[in-house]
Amino acid sequence: MKVITLGTSGTIPTLFRNLPSVVLQREGEIFLFDCGEGTQIQIVKSGLGFGRIKGIFISHLHGDHVTGLPGLLMTLAQSGRKEPLQILGPKGLKRFIETIKSCLGFFGEYEILVNEIEEGIVYKGDGYWIESSRVDHNTFTLGYALIEEERSGKFMLKKVLSLGVQEGPLFRELQLGRDITLKDGRVVRSKDVLGPKRPGRKVAYAIDTRPCQKVIDLAKDADLLIHDGMFSDELEEDAHLKGHSTHSQAARIAKEASVKKLVLTHISSRYRNIANADLLKNAKEIFPNIVIAHDLMKFEIPVHKSV
DSSP states (O other): OEEEEEEOBOSSOOSSOOSSEEEEEETTEEEEEOOOTTHHHHHHHHTOOSTTEEEEEOSOOOGGGTTTHHHHHHHHHHTTOOSOEEEEESTTHHHHHHHHHHHHTOOOSSOEEEEEOOSEEEEEETTEEEEEEEOBSSSOOEEEEEEEOOBOOOBOHHHHHHTTOOSSHHHHHHHTTOOEEOTTSOEEOGGGTBOSOBOOOEEEEEOSOBSOHHHHHHHTTOSEEEEEOOBOGGGHHHHHHHTOOBHHHHHHHHHHHTOSOEEEESBOTTOOOTTOGGGGHHHHHHOSSEEEOOTTEEEEOOOOOOO
């Protein structure tokens, strides 16, 4: 599993930061969270391509989170996409997509499936699901979390071979937790050749939000939390008025949620030198494993080891 921060600016793009968009890649499937202006160019720069995009999850309908959709949808049409594309987000999204299609003369062969959602499990895949939760912004805004199911334990290859199991389909059955019967009538139980089960991975996404309990609950025990980091600590009042978070407020959320790593994005255009050590000084005292993302930054989330 891999996360790429395509665009990390908030509200206004800069020469170095594009508008908000994050890619989550899991076993060949690509999910896009928000689609700010310039997203399709950032996808090209990332080397991911367009063909494997399974779904787009929109947090809210402020312009900096959706202005990349017209260009991306047209590019998918021009590239010959035929697989349906799911776009999920708050009420009003269907009207926005229909307006795009009408005004641009959309002629794609693929179907756009728009799902206006609220809170709960909004998408299910093979071995994982995506859930949403309302966060605290100045308009209806959703945070998201991709959560994997528990994984099977480590496959004990040497032991399996010693039991006379031939490499092939029977391996897969054991790995899926199913017992098998050999030609001589012996039963090989999957639990005898698999190590302890491993917890699945979890990535949470919550930007354009004040600090709130809903984000803590959504991000609980996440491997990676991508969180609003619009303002530095001295602008806490501005952050509250505009529906955003300071760096230290995000750090407290990460600590309370017991996440492993915190990535701040949606950074105000006023901050040009994010390498400035003082910018995160207070936040790191609260939660040390924190980073301010830049465009095209990559984060690998490895499979958990057995517990």
